[in-house]
Amino acid sequence: MSDEFGSHKDVSENLPSAHGAHSGDAVQHDPFANPGLPPHEYRRQDIDEKAAKHSERVVAGLFTLSMLGTIAFIACFVIFPVDKIVYIFPFGHVSALNFSLGLTLAVALLGIGVGAVHWARTLMSDEEIVDERHRADADDELRENIRQQWITGARESGFGRRKLIRTTMYGAMALVPLAGVVLLRDLGPLPEDKLFHTLWAKGKVLINSNTNKPLRPEDVVVGSLTFAQPEGLQESDEDFQQQIAKAALMIVRLKPEDIKDKREAQWGHEGIVAFSKICTHVGCPISLYEQQTHHVLCPCHQSTFDLSDGARVIFGPAGHPLPQLRISVNGDGNLVALGDFAVPVGPAFWERS
Known part of the structure; x- marks a missing residue:
């Protein structure tokens, strides 16, 4: 308690010790002593x-x-x-x-x-x-x-x-x-040999992707770029995206004297040549065509191909040329494929020979 002069008196002096009854036990029994291990009990x-x-x-x-x-x-x-x-x-x-x-x-x-x-x-x-503590080094x-x-x-x-x-x-x-x-x-499903084949086959008519009508030679003029897909492929098909990703086609018409690659000229029809639209770098669709140089440019990573020289790579990260599709004209005057691509389309993969 405090008196009027501010001095203090410890009131605990008059209180009985709460631990007095157990003070002797505390002295005799150390609460921090090691109790040891209990006797082992056999199972x-x-x-x-x-x-x-x-x-x-x-x-x-x-x-x-x-x-x-x-x-x-x-x-x-x-x-x-x-x-x-x-x-x-x-x-x-x-x-x-x-x-x-x-x-x-x-x-x-x-x-x-x-x-x-x-x-x-x-x-x-x-x-x-029991294993006593030891130094860190052994x-x-x-x-x-x-x-x-x-x-x-x-x-x-x-x-x-x-x-x-x-x-x-x-x-x-x-x-x-x-x-x-x-x-x-x-x-995912095993690819098996699906990467080696597309829907193109001998006699398949080239269908204009914009009009959904068969392509005729007179529809393709010099300097134009046309996109085509195989006959029978519809956007409503369940696997349309999978199939078009391999079968998408670029059609251009060059002057025969501008074609440098002999095989390219033989696989075309009166200067009309067909190449895969899928870039051989990472598979982007190619859509930019330079009429004067006959170059096509991939918009993703700027790989550039020369369509007058077998679609060989002249710039960019693409590893190999665009595959060419051999075409001709059927009895109805429509452009048709004479088979599938000779090599797999799109980027290279490790199974590819």
Whole structure:
């Protein structure tokens, strides 16, 4: 309390000590003393080999379940189509493929995880060992000690002695990565030889992409640039974008004396030549034509091709010329293809010879 002169008196002097009754105990028992480790309690598997064998069979069964889960994962990936929908309570309508892949992969991973935990809890050594703190750098004695601990741990785990567990664990861990490898299949359909072929074939009429009418030689004048597509290809087709990305065509008419490449002249018709519209750099559509120089320019990265000289590259990052389509005229007077492109269109790819 404080008097009128501002002096203070400690009122705690008159209060009984809250810890007085336990002060003697505090002196006798250090609360910060090291309590040590409790006595080691042996598990049933440590003293009963029959119980240990049972645990071994349980672990092996879990690893085997993991293997079956991985095999089921791969089977479901093959069996169920992407668009198959099924009703599963309580989830409702779900994708059969996604549900089966998630379920089987969970079984595969859970089998390995639970098997490893059960192995550690029932068969591996569980005796706690105290290791005093040591310097960060390891001397030869410490390294030898760690090596001996590793050898002891491996021996106590029974890894070398319990062949059934070891074999099934190897099998489970070897099969699980296959699930990830199989998922690579979903990156897209296998190209097979689709990159080598387009819709162009012998007798296919060249259709003007703007008018949707067959192209006739008199429709193509010197200095003009016309775009064409194969007969029968419609914008309403489900795969129109995929097909036009390979079959899009550029039609130009040059004076026969301006054509430098002999084969180009033979593959054309009265100075009319047809080249792929797809740039050989990254596949951009080419649309810029210089009438005086007979050059076409890709707007994406400025690759330039000379249409009077086999569409060879004269500037830019493109790696090879534009493929030429051999054309002629049919009995109706329409321009037609005499086959497919001789080489794949568009950018190069590693399978290309």
